[in-house]
């Protein structure tokens with residue numbers, strides 16, 4: 366039995382095209398599995414089996430995959446069983462050109478969705494109407510849909526990190542946080558923008574926004590090959606602390622006395638800055654291994670001020686390169702003046 370790799374173009378297309386292009390006879394059907402499985406097991410010495418080793422995964426029920434592992438071990442107890450997960454994680458971390466093509470398409474569709482919102486958002490519109498606009502734009506462009514449940518939080522809702530009810534009305538004078546992206550060909554984009562509902566930032570909103578934007582830009586420079594995510598997070602913490610002092614939210618004397626285990630900036634920036642991105646939105650990969658070219662990370666600093674009903678987060682997807690990073694979302698408006706001009710059109 367010979368397994369032929371699929372031509373590269375198939376990996377970037379949607380499922381529908383895959384069925385159109387694959388000659389049906391080259392597929393090994395699930396009903397033939399038992400025959401092939403026994404034939405292969407009689408020839409093999411080592412068997413690599415898959416397991417869900419995602420850091421964020423909790424698996425309370427026995428999966429089909431796990432039952433298969435138990436079955437293999439029971440039926441063929443003398444084989445040498447190994448973990449496939451570390452190999453898969455290494456493969457998934459470093460993106461191949463075909464994977465980047467899918468990811469870029471997810472980004473392009475996401476960008477169209479966001480630009481559509483810049484014209485749509487105004488005082489009185491509901492968060493769920495914004496979600497519906499995006500769903501329309503994403504699906505009409507052949508995305509599989511949302512990469513994750515969209516977070517559309519106006520005013521103080523932006524301070525609720527995983528706010529997904531999206532049921533409130535956007536009010537004049539509020540900011541609106543949009544953590545929204547498309548999935549295309551199984552690859553996920555991940556975008557966050559925060560825009561003024563009425564199209565114009567107040568001086569305070571602009572001040573907080575620009576603080577987050579400065580941190581965002583510096584993060585994109587720090588995130589380079591050789592860097593370890595945990596150390597990067599510490600550096601981002603220092604940058605954020607300075608910005609929070611500048612905004613009058615932290616006080617330098619208190620920062621000097623802070624418990625290093627519980628830095629004060631976490632009150633206003635309680636989450637991580639970057640995660641791997643790909644087939645999973647929070648993709649597999651080790652946070653203690655040095656960053657390598659070909660990896661794709663999000664960069665997503667934020668400042669959430671509950672007492673002011675104001676939360677700002679900005680997030681782009683960054684491809685790590687040997688000689689420099691590529692911001693896959695460089696074309697999506699992020700500067701204050703740009704956002705204001707597009708919203709007032």
Ligand SMILES: [Mn+2]
Nearest residue numbers: 555663665680
């Ligand atoms: Mn993210």
